[in-house]
Amino acid sequence: MATENPYLLFDVPGGRLAFGDGDLDIWAEHLAWCYRMMGIPDGATIAVQDFGSSPISFLGSSLLMPGLQRGVAERIDGRFICLDASAERVTLTPALLAQLAVDALIIREDVLVLLSAQLHKKGLAELAQRTMKTIVVFGDEPPALNPVRLPPSRHLMHIENALLLAPQCVKCECFHLREGFYEVDGRMIRNLRLAAPTYDLPRGELFSPSHCAAGIRDWCIGWSPRGQGI
């Protein structure tokens, strides 16, 4: 179904997301659910290092988007730190993390190396690792383990043009495709809440519902330990 009268258009890699009245809150609720599945408690301070046109950023708070009644910050009664993912801004992050205790840093995989290097340079890598969860956002598959990067606490799968957001569960370690939001047919994953292209899962193993008690009706995606990089 196409979005009726969209008033917000976001170009993303491989497509466009269009939102009409009421759409944003559905996805902010889903993103808050993802954070809870990854073990982020209510009341948390979440910093997001991503582009402004990524839903992980713009769903962060009702202050960022018109028509968003309650963003993630309002839903978890927490705080949201906007950190753009440009290289210029990533270099500032260590100084900001030194000013404020952050519970979770959500960061795009492609800037994690840069941030890790900056944290090491400033002698803050160990502190950051000890005091906050680092959640790495990836696309088709989790990044391989890399000793020069901050070790991630969790991963969040994000396929931008399909608005596919699948969190790595704290119980089963797999990535949940939430019931009511995504439908699985073979290896095709379809968004049930927004007009978006179907995503063809290229790798990884799909587990049918009943796989995990944290989401008994969810399909789950798992990667082999080698591929998981976790």
Place this chain on the structure above:
Amino acid sequence: MRDTTSSCARNDAIETLSGAQLTAWQTDRLREVANHAYLEVPFYRELWDRAGVEPGLLRSLEDFARFPTISKHDLVQAGRFWTNPHQGSVAFSTRGTSGAPLLVWLSAEEEEAYIQPTMRGFRWAGFRSGMTALLMSPVWHRLAACEAHAIARLGGRCAFFWGSMGSEYTDSFLHTLSSARPEFITTTAPFLLSLVRGSTGATIRPHDLFKGVRSVVVVGLPLTPRMREFLRDRLEVEDVFERGGTQEGAAIDECRFHSAPHVHEDVCYLEVIDDAGIHVAPGVRGRLIVTKLTTTGSTFVRYDTEDIAAFAPGDCPCGSGFRRLRIYGRPESSVLVGDRLITAYDVRMCIEEDPALVGRNVLLIREANAQAGVLTVAVEGEAHDSANLQARLREQLGVASADIVWLGDLRVNWGFRQVLDGREIRLPRN
């Protein structure tokens, strides 16, 4: 939905106040903000107790001018003592161009106050209901976060491109420009200039893609008149407007007369002071001091931005009673030559008197011989009439000598900084 009725009424009414009424209104707001800061933010209470000033006795702008100014360093040092219990739940980072970045908090109430001037500025720039606006990333700046709200309330549609404001994202911007067909654009001036430069020699010229765009609103670099004309003509858009502001609360927008951006006096009280801390007359440059007129969000009272600015003298033909302010630059976009502080804006004004040089990137080079009064300027492209340019720079900027380095094919990113240390770049010497 947030209740917007009272703030709308307040902001609409303020545009019609006389000068005296506006002063009285701002004095009341300043007293309210200062009282709040004194009671709720320990940093200010200690600072003002030490300085012997009392918010409760604040009766005039002259009283307010006796409050001490504060710096970014003071706030970073203050840490949690600078926390406002009503600061809100969303934070943005300053760019850290003058040292450590600072986290600045935004609350829903404060954003509500700032959406109104954003709407006003966009109306001045020609936005009308039904238009589509291609906007900056909402996480880039607290003022950028207000933009989509303003467009939605003005009855428009918002489009966003993928990426950020670096020159590596211009293709992404052009993609969205060609598919969303906006009539209105907000962006940064360095980004737009990078885009124009990057399209030199391309099959599709920028103006083909900007077809249908009526207004472009830029931030991040003070526009010289020639630079505005250059952008307008190269992109073939109806008009280019300058918008400005700081994470600390300053908010300014140009009207169609382009005589200098108007201060949104309903959300911020701005001052320009000299080195002795005294207000300077309109037309005279000094340092920009910002006070936010809201009690929520991060509290900034007499914050020294270090920006070099001046109020424009006289009235604007548009009839608005809001003062006009030109921000010329910051220490990092200026060099001290002898005893004169030269901004990149000043140098561009001089260089662009020659039409052949308009649109070229210009960088000031900080070198040891600046103490002896030598201004070193790097200009993109091949050498052009060097002798006359050197004479203009010497004469108009009052420096003993001007050294021009023509960059030839070397391309330097358009950026906010506009000044390089001589050791940061290997310059071709002419």
